[in-house]
Amino acid sequence: MELKLALGEWSGRFDMEKAVCNHGFFMMSPNLWIPSTKSLRRPLRLADSSRSVPVTISHPLHHPFLLVQVHHSPISSADEAVILEQVGRMLRISKKDERDVMEFQEMHSSARENGLGRIFRSPSFFEDAVKSILLCNCSWKRSLDMARALCLLQPKIALDGNARSKRKRSRCSDDIGNFPSWKELLAWSWVDEKYLIKQCNVGYRAARILQLATMFAQGDLREGHIAKLEQSSDPTSFETLYQKLLKIKGFGPFVCSNIMMVELIEEYENKFGKLSKLEAANYHLITAPRYLGTRE
DSSP states (O other): OOEEEGGGGGGGGEEEEEEHHGGGGSSSSHHHOETTEEEEEEEEEOTSSSSSSEEEEEOTTOEEEEEEEEEEEEEEEEEHHHHHHHHHHHHOOOHHHHHHHHHHHHHHHHHHHOOOOOOOOOHHHHHHHHHHHHHTSSSSHHHHHHHHHHHHHHHHOOOOHHHHEEEEEEEOOTTOOOOOOOOHHHHHHTHHHHHHHHOOOOTHHHHHHHHHHHHHHHTOHHHHHHHHHHHHOOOHHHHHHHHHHSSTTOOOOHHHHHHHHOOSSHHHHHHHOOOSSHHHHHHOOOOOOOOOOOOO
């Protein structure tokens, strides 16, 4: 089935390729950018948050909406709303986001000339936060490998029993699922630090990931509250969240800033060419600037 997400008054300024391929997160599983069609494919959560469906997101030429193809049917109206909400977060489709982009481009002429400023995100804050942890103190290739390993783990720990059964019946050990939610990581007693280290090779990051998940479970961090902050124009709201993240062991200024940042991709593309044209098999060749720290 097909869903449409209206772009509104800024449809003429929206560029799907630049909205996605501006941050390394688009290269990390379960995202799959398809250069030939300029579309993004990945699983997204349904309204019950335990089930996921694969979708393909594209921007039909000269149309004032994004087309979201859901490769599963039927789904409820509540599911449709949740899917569109996730797409809106990933591609920053909101009045506030558009205002922020315009203000940013007014300050930076190069961003305006190149149509940049809309920074790609994950469907959830939790996924953004975990992926930021995966960027620390290691090579880009390892970051990609750890994200892929977590997505390979997800069907095994899915709260949806059908997904786990399908995984057991599959003869392929390379079936990528969605990115694990904090609920899935905490649902099973056997998913502890040692298990994550063994299954996903995340090293010391296992403790940080589980601590973050626990903060969501205890209500110290709430997706609904974070969503409101993301649409707030009050700078003190972001500072409050930033300081709360800093209290998590392993969440230094780099991780916290990366979760909440706005940056241009120009430096990378000057070195490696257009990232949107890269084949997925070559993503590991991208190396971070030296100022991002050491690499394993």
